[in-house]
Amino acid sequence: MSRRSWAEPFKIKMVEPLRMTSPQERERAIADAGYNTFLLRSRDVYIDLLTDSGTSAMSDRQWAGMMLGDEAYAGSENFYHLEEVVRRYYGYEHLIPTHQGRGAEHLLSILCIQPGDTVLGNMYFTTTKAHQELAGGRFVDVVCDAAHDPDDLSPFKGNVDLAKLERALTAGGRVAYLCLQMNVNMAGGQPVSLSNLRQVSDLCRRHGVPVYLDATRAVENAYFIKLREPGQADRTIPEILLEICSLTDGCTNSAKKDCLVNIGGFLAVNDPDLAERARNLVVVYEGLHTYGGLAGRDMEAMAVGIEESVQFDHIRARVGQVEYLGEKLVNAGVPVVRPIGGHGVFLNAAKILPHIPRDQFPAQALTVALYLESGIRSMERGAVSAGRDPDTGENIFPSLELVRLTIPRRVYTQAHMDVTAESVMEVAAHPRRVTGMRFVSEPKHLRFFQSRFAPVSADVEAAPRARKSLAAGV
Ligand SMILES: *Cc1c(COP(=O)(O)O)cnc(C)c1O
Numbered sequence: 276m277s278r279r280s281w282a283e284p285f286k287i288k289m290v291e292p293l294r295m296t297s298p299q300e301r302e303r304a305i306a307d308a309g310y311n312t313f314l315l316r317s318r319d320v321y322i323d324l325l326t327d328s329g330t331s332a333m334s335d336r337q338w339a340g341m342m343l344g345d346e347a348y349a350g351s352e353n354f355y356h357l358e359e360v361v362r363r364y365y366g367y368e369h370l371i372p373t374h375q376g377r378g379a380e381h382l383l384s385i386l387c388i389q390p391g392d393t394v395l396g397n398m399y400f401t402t403t404k405a406h407q408e409l410a411g412g413r414f415v416d417v418v419c420d421a422a423h424d425p426d427d428l429s430p431f432k433g434n435v436d437l438a439k440l441e442r443a444l445t446a447g448g449r450v451a452y453l454c455l456q457m458n459v460n461m462a463g464g465q466p467v468s469l470s471n472l473r474q475v476s477d478l479c480r481r482h483g484v485p486v487y488l489d490a491t492r493a494v495e496n497a498y499f500i501k502l503r504e505p506g507q508a509d510r511t512i513p514e515i516l517l518e519i520c521s522l523t524d525g526c527t528n529s530a531k532k533d534c535l536v537n538i539g540g541f542l543a544v545n546d547p548d549l550a551e552r553a554r555n556l557v558v559v560y561e562g563l564h565t566y567g568g569l570a571g572r573d574m575e576a577m578a579v580g581i582e583e584s585v586q587f588d589h590i591r592a593r594v595g596q597v598e599y600l601g602e603k604l605v606n607a608g609v610p611v612v613r614p615i616g617g618h619g620v621f622l623n624a625a626k627i628l629p630h631i632p633r634d635q636f637p638a639q640a641l642t643v644a645l646y647l648e649s650g651i652r653s654m655e656r657g658a659v660s661a662g663r664d665p666d667t668g669e670n671i672f673p674s675l676e677l678v679r680l681t682i683p684r685r686v687y688t689q690a691h692m693d694v695t696a697e698s699v700m701e702v703a704a705h706p707r708r709v710t711g712m713r714f715v716s717e718p719k720h721l722r723f724f725q726s727r728f729a730p731v732s733a734d735v736e737a738a739p740r741a742r743k744s745l746a747a748g749v
Pocket of ligand 1: 277328347375376377378400402403460489491492528529530540
């Protein structure tokens, strides 16, 4: 039988008109934004694929839940509902809500990391690593080598390399914990297998090192496990999710992703002492432990969102839409990270723009070109995101120089994906029209959010010596 089409498992009840812009308007807008898509005004964007963070469309049931907000300062009903839902689907005993994921990362980092500690992870994530380093920790990557290869077709490229893990655990010095990210974001949304997680959990336990999950995309990861891992096809998403969590000591979670809300996050742990210390600290940084920086209505929307997020029809369509866009680009010969990830399609900017040297940030340049072409907003995930080495101050050039087309959940239709694919193909067909970028200003922390750039002018590009002096002037 030929492959059947699928459609979004919802119908549209309310619409938000999109604004189209002219090429001249876009040129002005991106120049005003310092050639950084984070600094664009959203009114100047047509299809917004900057991030899947907080950009989900809420359901009618979630909006109904907003009306049930119990805005008591302490002991809100919505907190207890959320606590019950987190226990049911994630399985952790103690819930500490936070304003978003990095709030939870902050708490976990300052509670568990002592200056000089090593913190392990399967590839870094920007905010996670920033908090670990601010707490005095040193990040060590134990992800498998396949994660760094955009053309490697392994089904679980988020897996931990057990030999690297063993080496890190026995290297001497204190290891604070392993932060295990589900559906590794910076690798292109690549999942971790259950069998890898079982071995990782076992090895860490034997060394007395706790494992904390970055559960931000654990539901999408559970879907890939069901799809790809032998013996898992007949299990439900909630069953797999519960087993994932049971192999760890707790999690941080940005509810702005899988959990289908516009704001929110949480720390959830099993250790009662750690929970008590977290409840005490959350008061300092976020708010009382029964709201952690959220309104009651936000917690209610999150509780309903978690229930919806684990439904098979939802997660199949969510990941399926990303795959739809990815396959279109693959079929057109555009180099993308494969297999296609769970939350976005990652364009291999280094391959699409081979004439732009790494120190002119090809991925940043590609985000600009794509915006100018069609008003589509994407995100750099390459050297600009990687930042500088804390010891030498030099730019870090990671093996992956990517542009992420991140798909918000339940927001865009297949037709938007078609338009996106056509725009990417147009840019990729004319690489020579794209010029490199240089820094004009660069903030100290998480520089990709707020840096400003300028195009490296055409005559500079023709003269390598001039280019070098420009780069040195950064
Ligand atoms: C978004 C994200 C975070 C941070 O969460 P925020 O809600 O943006 O603070 C942490 N880890 C991963 C993997 C993420 O994608």
